[in-house]
Structure formats: C-alpha cells, structure tokens
Amino acid sequence: MRTEYVEAVLALVELVPPGAAVAYGDVAELLGSGGARQVGSVMSHHGSGVAWWRVLRANGEAPQGLEAEALQFYVREGTPLLGRYQDFLRTGEGHWRVDLMAARWAPEDGDFDLIDAIAERLERRLHKMSAPDDEMTV
C-alpha cells in the first residue's frame, strides 16, 4: 500500500476516541478510497503506533490473532462488549465481541472537518500520481 494511504488511515484512526470503535470497512468508506482489506493490511503492517484495537471486524470481533490483547484495552476503556468476555478473561474460553451497535464511533462537529481534510489530502496525493495523458490512445 502506498504511503499516502497508510498515513491517511493512521490519521483517521487517531480520531477515534477511547471506548469507541470502527470497522475496517468504515475507515475505507470515510477515506473514500480502498476497501476493508486494504485498511486491514495497513493496520497489520503499520498500526502498532496507534490505537489499533479500535479498528476491527464488521461483526465486532477483534483483529485476527490479537483478541486477547485487544480485550484488555476494551475493558480498560469501557468499550461496550457482548458475550462471555469475563469467562475469556479468566479461562481463555468463551466467545465475545465488541457491541459495535453501541460502540461505533459517531464523529462529532469538529471531527467531520478533520475527516474531510484527511480524505481530500489523500485524494489529491493519489491523483497526482496517475496523470492519465491519454495513455490508452497511443
């Protein structure tokens, strides 16, 4: 993934407040570019510096392979959870997930501007690279 996209994704993720969360697909949608898998890829390779646990699967499951670590953060941040997470904390058994209906980030007044700024900057930087120039007609 190009660095412009990586930066845009990370910048977006930093806007998500503690206790809230968004799905991979949500991030792509807010950026107006790429898809859920691209966002997942970015998080996997470059997400360690941000609150990666606030970006998860559309059904509320934590990022693949990091369930246990993520749960610690959710509990600490008071993120709404569903299922037997307490069992999971004690025994490592039991299914649970984030209650995305309740936890999904609802951007506030100032956030929309920031989101737009990020999306626009990405758009600009992306377009600059292609420069079509009628390539197909040659």
Add this chain to the structure above:
DNA sequence: ATTCTGACTTGCT
C-alpha cells in the same frame, strides 16, 4: 498478464 495473498464482508446453509 496472471496468480496468490491478506488484522475483510456479506449472504446463504
């Protein structure tokens, strides 16, 4: 150009 690979999604059994 083709194929493979992912911290993904959605729909159907």
Add this chain to the structure above:
DNA sequence: AAGCAAGCCAGAA
C-alpha cells in the same frame, strides 16, 4: 452458532 463461497481492493511475485 458456524462454515462456506464469492466478492472485494491492491500489492507482490
């Protein structure tokens, strides 16, 4: 609840 197939977007080989 749990699997599965197909669709998805893009980088890498």
